[in-house]
Amino acid sequence: MALTRVQIIEKLCKIVCENQIVTDEQVMKESSVDRFRRFEAYHGVFRLPLPAAVVHVHSTEDVAAVLKFANANRINVVPRTGHSATEGGLETALENSIVVDGSAMNKIIDIDPNNMQATAQCGVSLQELDDRLREMGYTTGHSPQSKPLAQMGGLVATRSIGQFSTLYGGIEDMVVGLEAVFPDGGIARIKNVPRRAAGPDIRHVIIGNEGALCYITEVTVKIFKHFPENIRFLGYTLNHMKTGFEILREVMVNGYRPSVARLYDVEDGSCHFSHFAEDKCVLIFVAEGVKPIADATALAIKEIVAAHDECQQVDPKLIERWFAHLNWDPANLALERTEIIETKNICNTTEISANWSIIYDLYKVCMQRVSDEIPDLTLLGAHSSHSYLNGTNLYFVYFYNVVDCEPEEELTKYHLPIKKIIVEETIRAGGSMCHHHGVGKHRTQWIKEEYDSSYYILENLKKAFDPNGVMNMGTIIPLDD
Ligand SMILES: Cc1cc2nc3c(=O)[nH]c(=O)nc-3n(C[C@H](O)[C@H](O)[C@H](O)COP(=O)(O)OP(=O)(O)OC[C@H]3O[C@@H](n4cnc5c(N)ncnc54)[C@H](O)[C@@H]3O)c2cc1C
Numbered sequence: 001m002a003l004t005r006v007q008i009i010e011k012l013c014k015i016v017c018e019n020q021i022v023t024d025e026q027v028m029k030e031s032s033v034d035r036f037r038r039f040e041a042y043h044g045v046f047r048l049p050l051p052a053a054v055v056h057v058h059s060t061e062d063v064a065a066v067l068k069f070a071n072a073n074r075i076n077v078v079p080r081t082g083h084s085a086t087e088g089g090l091e092t093a094l095e096n097s098i099v100v101d102g103s104a105m106n107k108i109i110d111i112d113p114n115n116m117q118a119t120a121q122c123g124v125s126l127q128e129l130d131d132r133l134r135e136m137g138y139t140t141g142h143s144p145q146s147k148p149l150a151q152m153g154g155l156v157a158t159r160s161i162g163q164f165s166t167l168y169g170g171i172e173d174m175v176v177g178l179e180a181v182f183p184d185g186g187i188a189r190i191k192n193v194p195r196r197a198a199g200p201d202i203r204h205v206i207i208g209n210e211g212a213l214c215y216i217t218e219v220t221v222k223i224f225k226h227f228p229e230n231i232r233f234l235g236y237t238l239n240h241m242k243t244g245f246e247i248l249r250e251v252m253v254n255g256y257r258p259s260v261a262r263l264y265d266v267e268d269g270s271c272h273f274s275h276f277a278e279d280k281c282v283l284i285f286v287a288e289g290v291k292p293i294a295d296a297t298a299l300a301i302k303e304i305v306a307a308h309d310e311c312q313q314v315d316p317k318l319i320e321r322w323f324a325h326l327n328w329d330p331a332n333l334a335l336e337r338t339e340i341i342e343t344k345n346i347c348n349t350t351e352i353s354a355n356w357s358i359i360y361d362l363y364k365v366c367m368q369r370v371s372d373e374i375p376d377l378t379l380l381g382a383h384s385s386h387s388y389l390n391g392t393n394l395y396f397v398y399f400y401n402v403v404d405c406e407p408e409e410e411l412t413k414y415h416l417p418i419k420k421i422i423v424e425e426t427i428r429a430g431g432s433m434c435h436h437h438g439v440g441k442h443r444t445q446w447i448k449e450e451y452d453s454s455y456y457i458l459e460n461l462k463k464a465f466d467p468n469g470v471m472n473m474g475t476i477i478p479l480d481d
Contacts, residue, residue, distance in 0.1 A: 003073050005096050008052040011073075012098070015065045022054040031099045034083065034090035036415075036442060042341050043407035051078070052096040056104050060179065060187055060217040063100065067215060067470075068185030070098055076473050077183075079211035081123055081151035086349070087440025089158070089210050093474035100215060102153050108132060109218065117176050117192060119220040122153025139226040141168025141259075148329035153216045158438040159208035163326065165386045166252075167259035167288065168224065170436070172207050179218035180206050183470050192220045205461060210438050211472035213465040225290075232287040232298040235319040236311040237280035241265050242360050243308055244283050248387045249356045250304050251285070256297050260286035260323075261387045265363075268381025268397050272322060276314055283311065284319055345378055347399045348415050350422045354431030355391035359384075362429045363394055369421045374414060376401045386435065393435040396422055416442065444478040 003011070012021050029046040031054050040047065052075075057063045070077045076097040080090055083103075092099065105121035108129060112118065113136070120129055127148045130140050143162035144150060150160065156178065161170035168174065177192035190203055206214060238244055244263035251261060262284040264272065269282045283305070287297035305311045340346050354362050363382060371380055379399040386393045398418055402410045419442065423433040427449050434443055434450070448455050462477050473479055 003075065003096075005052045008073075008075060008096055008098070011069060012053055012055060012066070015069055016055060016057070016062055020056045020058065020062070022056070023052070025050075027054060031078075031080075031090075032092045034085040034088060034440075036086060036088040036091070036440065037411070038337075039340065039346050039402065039410040040407045042337055045407045047408060048091055048093065049095040049097070051092045051099045054080075054099040054101050056101050058104050060105075060181060063102070063181045063215050063217055064185040064187055066098065066100055067181055067183050070470050071183040071185070071468050074468050074470060077211075077215075077470055078472050079153070079157065079215045081154040081157075082125070082146070082149050084146045084149040085154065085158070085438070085440065087437050088442045089438050089440040089472070089475055091441050091474070093441060093479055102215070102217070103151060105153075105217065106151075111136065111138075111223070113138065113223070115192075116223050117220050118223050119192075119218060120152045121218055122151060122216050124152045126150055126152065126155060133223055134226060137226060138223045140174065140221055141224045142171060142174060142221070143327075145327050147327050149333075152219045152221075156207050156216050156219050157210050159436065161386055161436040163323075163385065164259035164286070164288075166261045167257045170386075171221075172204065174221045175203055175207055176220045176222055178203065178206060178216060178220060180214040180216045182214045183466055183468065187217075188214075189218075205465070208438070210440070210475050212475045212477065213461060213471055227288060227290060227294070230288055230291045230294040232294055233316040233319040233323070234285040234287070234298060234301055234305075235314040235316060236283040236305055237277045237314060238283055238308070238311045239281065240310065241281055241363060243310060244281055245356070245360050245384070245392070247283060247305055247308060247311075248384060248392055251301055252387050252389055254300070254304070256300050258285045258297055258301060259288045260284060260385075262383060262385045264383040265367075265381050267379055268383045271379070271381070271397070273318075276318055286319075286323070344402045345399055346402060346410065347379075347397060348418070349395055349397050349437075350419050351393055351395045351435040351437055352422060352426040352431050352433055353386075353391060353393040353435040354426065354429060358429045358431065359392055359394065362426060362431060365429075366394075366396060366422050366425050369425065370396070370398065370418050373421065374398075374400070374418055376403050376414070391431075395435075419443070439476045441474050444474065444476065447477060 028050040032048045076094040078099045080101045103123040105123040107121045109119040177190045179189045264282040285301050287294045382396045384392045400414045
């Protein structure tokens with residue numbers, strides 16, 4: 001028989017210290033959701049089953065003991081670190097879940113400039129790690145917009161990506177080794193080596209698991225030399241997204257690796273660049289590294305862009321200044337909250353990826369359908385912010401006024417229908433429905449179409465590593481599967 005909430009808390013008190021366990025009702029409410037349901041939450045509406053407790057783990061052994069208990073008693077566990085998830089990954093889908101918060105596991109364990117790697121516990125903030133490395137002349141190369149909020153465990157669990165990905169890659173390119181705890185309490189360490197060919201690369205079972213297979217306790221990432229004095233900013237206005245995609249492709253297929261390659265359409269650009277690019281698309285590049293590479297990359301990009309008459313160069317200082325204020329910290333979150341409550345206007349996003357041959361048509365069809373089918377939009381735009389040899393991503397940005405409805409209808413009337421259009425069009429065209437925010441709980445209905453015949457592999461990972469169904473249920477794989 002399932003344990004009651006009181007019994008769960010009593011047993012937890014025997015596993016960790018009492019002061020590591022929080023059961024306050026408001027905290028439970030806020031721990032039942034993430035940013036996906038923030039409109040409801042800001043209006044005091046919490047519709048999901050409340051967790052039994054939040055447990056602040058202090059060590060890998062704490063994690064192992066809590067998971068073992070949860071597994072034996074079939075209690076759902078929701079791993080958490082920075083709490084910046086956007087897709088419902090932190091939602092407690094089942095009654096009396098335990099939220100296992102790793103943010104107190106915040107030690108930088110080792111910085112090893114000889115082997116060019118750093119090891120950190122799951123609760124280390126990326127901002128803190130990268131600041132420490134920058135003082136020493138290094139960087140992780142990882143810079144998601146949530147850098148001041150997100151922590152190493154969550155960053156790895158979501159397959160996150162940062163603004164300098166075109167040079168440094170996504171988190172999957174950075175992780176050298178890691179430690180994770182599985183639901184039976186087993187602790188697995190994947191050692192730090194430069195490469196291996198000893199069977200499949202099992203790091204990728206853990207990277208991107210979104211807490212649905214295991215709990216990441218420690219991460220070793222690559223570090224890179226940082227040369228801030230060589231950074232070159234480049235910015236252009238242009239008339240057409242199609243031209244912008246062609247330029248991005250030309251840069252990538254010729255082997256250049258700017259750290260940043262971004263293309264904004266007129267609408268999305270108007271949120272950022274109206275002071276110099278009214279009614280124009282905007283193309284941005286950043287070149288960095290040792291001076292000869294940074295110079296050669298910047299020069300080559302200038303030559304590629306110069307072949308397109310419609311592109312007008314802008315003062316690089318405008319781009320440099322814009323970058324300096326791009327990241328979000330808790331003050332931005334507080335301001336956004338006040339604005340949403342006052343205006344009932346909210347912004348959400350959906351990010352997808354696709355090959356070069358389909359990206360422009362996909363952009364057009366999504367923009368057309370969302371603007372035709374969704375009411376009360378106040379802005380709809382998109383940008384590409386991560387490019388590859390084979391294609392790029394699109395990050396759709398949509399603002400809408402939530403009018404004439406209850407807070408819970410924000411999801412059903414606006415957010416979910418928009419996501420549905422973008423995801424369905426992307427899968428139909430052959431792209432991926434999810435570029436970097438994770439599947440969470442709100443793209444699971446398309447997971448079989450996303451994986452197609454390879455879904456067998458994903459499904460069996462879940463069965464093998466979480467046979468009792470206790471790891472963040474409803475995440476990646478739908479609850480009723
Ligand atoms: C303003 C803003 C900007 C953002 N910009 C970016 C961006 O540029 N790039 C990007 O990739 N993402 C971005 N995100 C999304 C988010 O920051 C990332 O997904 C980030 O990686 C989440 O890290 P976190 O520590 O906050 O994880 P959490 O929010 O705590 O958790 C995220 C997911 O990972 C799981 N998880 C957390 N910790 C662990 C663990 N130790 N073991 C196993 N599973 C775990 C959770 O269960 C959940 O499913 C942004 C979010 C915000 C709010």
